[in-house]
Amino acid sequence: MNGAPVSLLAVGSVAFDDLETPSGRREKILGGSASYFSLSASHFRSVDIVAVVGEDFGPEHFQVFAGRPIGLDGLAQVPGKSFQWKGIYGQDLNEAKTLETHLNVFAGFRPELPIASREASFLFLGNIDPVLQLEVVKQMTRRPRWIALDTMNFWIEGSKEALLCVLKEIDILLVNETEARSLSGERNLVKAYQKIQALGPRILVVKRGEHGVSLFTPEGYFMAPAYPLEEVHDPTGAGDTFAGGFLGYLATLESLDLEGMKQATILGTVMASFTVEAFGTAQLETLTSARIQERSRHFSSMIRVSAF
């Protein structure tokens, strides 16, 4: 990507995860929102990462991104250890219990965009401190065609003011059901969307895990189920993988129309289905376009209904 115009820029975390699920356990595997996001998005559009890792991030880890259109100029390596997360999932796989969080080098993370990245056409602000998300927006030398943002209850409850500031700047908000409700104060998602629209984002994407995704746009709504799988081994990264497929595909389109966003939702859902079938990024790393196409075709024909 050196010197090439940056299209999709993603700011987030690159981390090491220790995971335990009913299917097994893994230690120090590649994780973090920017990792899942970029590996997924890169199947549709070139993507540049802005994140930070420590000295323990070796050539074998950089290697995961090599050979894919993922720019690493913004991936700073600094003294110290990388962000580390340790979590465990119970039988229902819906939510991880966090056992340990070591921010390490991530604690001092101040995203610094490479010059070329400041003109990116599309911007994804992964789930980090909204103060930093706002700093990223301010570093852009021109307004991206769209800005998407992910956040979590920790920031909604603890940094509401900063979050409300950055929400004013964005087009697409991606959150889960609990977060949409907590941010809007509305349990009903249609009403939650109306409240959230008034805060800035004109598009709301509600990630509902095994129940799929709900998309709210001024043009209309769309809901897609999750892709039905027989085996889910590790749900970690499903949301970021969805965001990568969804936004990676949107970054190939001229405008944010409902038809394009429906297709993007299908692709994001399909990408996430690959992620959860294996631990960490294992299946994302070896995924081919042919498999993505095959599953997207199968999924879209599965959910297709005739006109009434």
Next chain:
Amino acid sequence: MNGAPVSLLAVGSVAFDDLETPSGRREKILGGSASYFSLSASHFRSVDIVAVVGEDFGPEHFQVFAGRPIGLDGLAQVPGKSFQWKGIYGQDLNEAKTLETHLNVFAGFRPELPIASREASFLFLGNIDPVLQLEVVKQMTRRPRWIALDTMNFWIEGSKEALLCVLKEIDILLVNETEARSLSGERNLVKAYQKIQALGPRILVVKRGEHGVSLFTPEGYFMAPAYPLEEVHDPTGAGDTFAGGFLGYLATLESLDLEGMKQATILGTVMASFTVEAFGTAQLETLTSARIQERSRHFSSMIRVSAF
């Protein structure tokens, strides 16, 4: 329906409900699985009810079914009071807390099919004691083209043996997620379907409330979201209304193919969306074909995706 050949026969409960939801409260309103089911199904196919009510079931209650193609020859009125249920819903509306259940005349209910009903082409066994469901099956003088059954955890846990007997006789099982998991011993719904198929039913319909419906058939799977509503006033009867729309429409088709079942799922979902917008059967009672068609068109175009 007197003397006409019976097409769809529904066995279940007709009851009075006392309800409280965040939107308000109602006392002694018409409820019960057979009420919601028949009012919904009758928009697609004539339906005969087999159920029991007490002396407190007055002309104004019979009146609700009049003017619709709902046969009441099998609705026995006996000395005593009708089945009465009292429940309350919290903010999340997902599950009612039962405050009181008075079986009353329902305690002695032994379904007795009118002669004409014993040749019904299609049979829906609402959520009652599986021993009684099996008795109904045995009263049929010819095997219906399909038999559908609804049940609940109370029977799955308490009357497993009888339930397993009647499951061998049926084609379509309608349950919620918890029930599908409890019956199969599998959390994953794809695996749950495989186990349930081995018990008898070749088709599994999983009602997931606000998350929609999942349909598992030998021909393939289908998942539909719930219809997005701004106001949900009373979720009571949503499942039975869905079953009524789903099976009422299926009873107009020649065979149980996946395409037809997809359409049936859309119609069932749309019917349920009308029910939950008002208390009890209020909206079902005044529903027109035009409104059903309009919402079905809107819903199917909402969830439609282009081919990949």
